[in-house]
Amino acid sequence: MPETLLLRRVAIDTYHENVAYLHRDCRAYRSEGFQALNKVEIHPEGGGPLVLAVLNVVDDPAITTPDELGLSEQAFAQLGVAAGTPVQIAQARPPGSLEAVHRKIQGKRLGREEYQAIAADIACNRYSKIEMSAFIVACAQAGLERDEVLSLTEAMIASGERLDWGEPLVVDKHCIGGVPGNRTSLIVTPIVAAHGLLFPKTSSRAITSPAGTADTMECLARVALEPRELREIARRERGFLAWGGTARLAPADDVLIAVERPLSLDSPGQMVASILAKKVAAGSTHLIVDIPVGPSAKIREGRDALYLRKLFELVGDCLGLHLEVMLTDGSQPVGRGVGPVLEARDAMQVLQDDPQAPADLREKSLVLAGRLLELDPGVRGGQGRTLAEEILTSGRALAKMEAIIEAQGRNREPPTLGALRHEVPAASDGVITAIDNRQIARIARLAGAPLDPGAGVDLYRRLGDPVRAGEALYAIHAQFPADFHFARAQAGRDPGYRIGEPNHRARNGAGE
Structure with a gap:
């Protein structure tokens, strides 16, 4: 009883x-x-x-x-x-799909029905975090065959709701991460929406990075929106930047992400399944995937990038997505800010056409926006970037962003930059030869980002910049003394910057 x-x-x-x-x-x-x-x-x-x-x-x-x-x-x-x-x-009886997880732990290949059962049980909270960790690690260690990635993607889509916009062209873009800053979505979305293409941008929270698109947008506006609200905003503004969790888009993926974050695991097969499940569930028909490649990025070598591109294209094709992959420069952070408040600042500076706006963030955003605009049959190939820049410099993109912020619900008490501040000095004279993306991201996370949106790293120097001993490379911001201490101590052990002679570049982000 x-x-x-x-x-x-x-x-x-x-x-x-x-x-x-x-x-x-x-x-x-x-x-x-x-x-x-x-x-x-x-x-x-x-x-x-x-x-x-x-x-x-x-x-x-x-x-x-x-x-x-x-x-x-x-x-x-x-x-x-x-x-x-x-x-x-x-x-409670053990979930029926747990037997399939045990088979994956043994290195076996699972079928579509098994992934469907696993995703359904995870979405219904039948798995403990220990059991989900076992599944995630097993998939990372044993790897996923291409048909398994497709099966896992379809299972994640089936675990929740799907949005249908009733239009033949619904665009989106997604970066796989691994490069701090890089908050292009906050710039690309209003540019493309101002042109009139439907761009319902849903995003997850950060997994292993100091900020995700949803974390950054939340500094400006509400991101936890119900499907009814999303539809109304999309109808009026042609775009939004929202968190996908409230809309129950691929909820099994949200639960898995909550476990992946502390494990700092983001294996290729699970990454592809996670991204594409969210995009299909959000109703996207055309998708641009940004894969940064660099010595300290998530993808370090060209051959790995090509494998990932083929995997994205294969699974996307099977799902009926028009998908294009762009390989971009991941040799250093994009923009100056690393952390939600700092990244929101950078994005708004670009939209305001501020002379102080980070030039690299502006240029990358224009290239991505231009490629999306060229999906419009009325835009000639090769003209997209020029059109994107015209929308930006005319103020139309800023006006659209302000309208989206108001429609989602402006944050009337936006978080502020962490009051505790420490500048990390250069150890010697020379030129910046390498910046370790992973180390900069780690310092920003130790400072409290993204859970403390005002925490992070504000970069002063980029690759190729000259520097003198004692000059600041970047500033660490934190709100809480313990976080501040951890971040400063990590930067003291390894600031993430390598300084060498002029015309000399380190061979990788570790300074070899």
Whole structure:
């Protein structure tokens, strides 16, 4: 017989994992199967919605008494009943798809039905984070065949909702990441939308970087928008920049991303599946994928970039996407700011046609926007960049961005730059010969980005710039002393910049 306890809301954000709290003196705790980290099924007494959760055992009655069952914020919201409601708790059966995960751990190839079952179980919170970590690591270690990437992509799409805009041309662009800054979407979207092409830009939160498009846009406007709001904004403005999680677009992917972030894993097969699942679910028909290539980027060599391009094109073709891949320069960060507030500043400077705007961010955005504009049958090939620049310099792109911000809901109390500031000095005279993208990103994350949007790194020097000993290479910004200390200490061990003689370039981002 299931145990009946009174429901209690425990105000803990467990980040995409359902957690239940049981007091050690509860009679259920003494039953077999109710030990910590086991999974349990919970539903209101007499029937109702079922929630699966990972069990934690507590000793403090201020959290949960022996007659209560506590639920974390996410699990409580999913159950959807009031605190104090009698609920029943029972041992949960392992998800049926877990056997397929065990096969993947053994290096076996999985079929379409198995990936469908895994994605469905993950989206329904039947997996614990430990089980999801096992799946992610198994896919990274054993690798995914091309048909497996397609199957995983289709399974992620099927796990949630799909948007249909009722138009034959719905454009999007996506960068695979690995280069700090590079916040081109905040510039490309209003340029393309101002031209009239439909550009419903959905983005995930940052996985391994100091900021994602959604994190940066949130400094300016709301990004957690319901599908109804997205449709209305798209109808009026022809574009938006939103987080895909609220719209339940490929929700299995959102849950997996929450586990990938602390693991710092982003394997090629899972990356392709994650990106394309989101784009298809968001209703895109035409997609430009930006793959930066550089010695300290996510993709370091041309052959790896070509393999990834072929994988994107193969899976995209099978999904009916018109997909083009652009290989871009990933030898150093793009723009000056690394972190949400700083990257939002850079993007707005470009849109405002500010003379102080980062020239590299402006140029890359214009190239990407130009390629998207050329998807319009009315724009001649080779004319896209010129048209994009005209839209930018005329102020139409800025006006469109302001309209999108207002439509999404302007952030009336935008986050500010972290007040704690430290400039990292050059150790010697010379010329900047290499900038380690990974190290700069790591320092920005240690400073608190993206969870603290005002944290990050503000770059002063670029490749080829002359520098004298003691001059600042960049500034670290943080809000909290502990983060500030960690970031400064990391920069002290390795600032991420290499300084050499003029006309000399280091062979890679590690300064070899």
